[in-house]
Amino acid sequence: MITRSDALRLDASDLLASFRDRFVLPDGLVYLDGNSLGALPKTATARVAGAVLQEWGEGLVRSWNDAGWIDLPRRVGDKVARLVGAGHGEVVCADSTSINVFKVLSAAVALRPGRSTILSEEGNFPTDLYMAEGLARLVGDGCRLRLVPKGEVLSALGDDTAVLLLTHVDYRTGERHDLPAVTRAAQAAGALAIWDLAHTAGAMPVELSAAGADFAVGCGYKYLCGGPGAPAFLWVAPRHQEAFAQPLSGWLGHAEPFAFEPGYRPAAGISRFLCGTPPILSMTALDAALDVILEADLALVREKSERLTSFFVEAVEQLCGNAVRLVSPREPSRRGSQVSFSHPDAYAVMRALISRGVVGDFRAPDVLRFGFAPLYVRFTDAWDAAGALAEVLSSHAHERPEFRRREAVT
Numbered sequence: 544m545i546t547r548s549d550a551l552r553l554d555a556s557d558l559l560a561s562f563r564d565r566f567v568l569p570d571g572l573v574y575l576d577g578n579s580l581g582a583l584p585k586t587a588t589a590r591v592a593g594a595v596l597q598e599w600g601e602g603l604v605r606s607w608n609d610a611g612w613i614d615l616p617r618r619v620g621d622k623v624a625r626l627v628g629a630g631h632g633e634v635v636c637a638d639s640t641s642i643n644v645f646k647v648l649s650a651a652v653a654l655r656p657g658r659s660t661i662l663s664e665e666g667n668f669p670t671d672l673y674m675a676e677g678l679a680r681l682v683g684d685g686c687r688l689r690l691v692p693k694g695e696v697l698s699a700l701g702d703d704t705a706v707l708l709l710t711h712v713d714y715r716t717g718e719r720h721d722l723p724a725v726t727r728a729a730q731a732a733g734a735l736a737i738w739d740l741a742h743t744a745g746a747m748p749v750e751l752s753a754a755g756a757d758f759a760v761g762c763g764y765k766y767l768c769g770g771p772g773a774p775a776f777l778w779v780a781p782r783h784q785e786a787f788a789q790p791l792s793g794w795l796g797h798a799e800p801f802a803f804e805p806g807y808r809p810a811a812g813i814s815r816f817l818c819g820t821p822p823i824l825s826m827t828a829l830d831a832a833l834d835v836i837l838e839a840d841l842a843l844v845r846e847k848s849e850r851l852t853s854f855f856v857e858a859v860e861q862l863c864g865n866a867v868r869l870v871s872p873r874e875p876s877r878r879g880s881q882v883s884f885s886h887p888d889a890y891a892v893m894r895a896l897i898s899r900g901v902v903g904d905f906r907a908p909d910v911l912r913f914g915f916a917p918l919y920v921r922f923t924d925a926w927d928a929a930g931a932l933a934e935v936l937s938s939h940a941h942e943r944p945e946f947r948r949r950e951a952v953t
């Protein structure tokens with residue numbers, strides 16, 4: 544049996560506890576959705592205000608040079624690189640994850656002429672699959688998307704597999720792939736490996752270069768706390784950077800954007816993966832957030848994440864019995880920084896929880912998803928969330944009609 548005193552004791556000995564105060568978090572709110580929209584770092588407020596008032600308001604167009612706006616995608620990319628085990632000049636921050644999937648997928652497919660299959664999992668995040676479908680339609684005969692159930696990916700690799708496109712941590716179940724092993728298997732079959740790190744970057748260490756991976760993408764607004772709609776990032780292994788010019792050949796990926804030549808010539812290195820003008824205000828918020836995240840030791844972040852998620856599983860199972868069923872892997876090493884439970888009425892249960900100040904989210908068809916951003920979530924939050932869930936379930940609060948109305952965003 545665990546109690547709230549155990550949570551208090553764990554919080555008291557938490558080496559990352561001081562990070563919580565670096566974020567704006569409303570009093571009394573238990574926020575377990577940092578895997579969907581990360582909390583606001585306090586320093587981001589002043590940094591964005593400065594970018595608006597001084598850089599935009601006073602510097603105006605001069606700020607492209609004077610405030611270094613033009614290099615921001617690479618500078619912020621270099622910060623992300625330190626979180627994902629990549630080198631200097633290997634990551635840029637740009638566009639959305641969906642667009643970046645398209646860019647790296649096109650590059651990868653072009654690097655494997657004669658092979659026509661993009662292989663992925665049925666349960667992969669839909670936008671990744673939709674973008675692959677769009678690319679396959681555009682390329683035509685030489686390209687198709689093949690989806691297999693989780694667990695069958697490795698055996699589905701074959702002579703025709705051009706690219707294996709996977710999300711490292713499953714958005715629904717939190718199950719985590721063994722990135723180095725899966726990368727090796729894909730490459731042994733002659734394919735390239737693309738990793739979506741949307742639920743990885745900032746929540747745990749990952750070593751892209753050491754694993755010899757080929758391409759990666761990820762979100763700026765989840766564990767990286769860059770704010771709603773923050774730009775995403777993409778990583779290209781140096782050996783592939785010069786091999787292909789991605790098809791979204793916009794002027795900021797040109798070798799000399801301000802030569803205004805009529806023809807496209809790709810920039811050297813990672814810059815060719817840029818397209819149009821970067822969203823400076825959003826990227827400034829992400830830049831400020833990364834400065835906070837980079838202060839933390841990622842090994843400690845991962846260690847806390849495993850303990851937090853395990854504590855939550857134990858608390859929920861103790862307090863809720865078998866009213867909900869764990870859908871995340873039970874071994875902490877096999878999951879990301881989230882825990883999911885299923886319940887037949889998950890949507891209404893989550894709405895009832897949110898009305899009590901415990902924010903997680905619902906994922907169709909029946910998943911209650913709780914994200915644990917280790918920099919600002921406490922063990923007492925995990926305990927209190929489990930208690931609120933038990934209360935909702937035992938009181939049948941979720942059966943009230945107001946919790947059944949579907950909102951546009953779940």
Ligand SMILES: *Cc1c(COP(=O)(O)O)cnc(C)c1O
Nearest residue numbers: 639640641668670710714739741
């Ligand atoms: C959140 C998420 C995305 C989001 O893509 P956007 O283009 O930023 O909307 C993509 N892939 C995965 C795996 C995600 O979890």
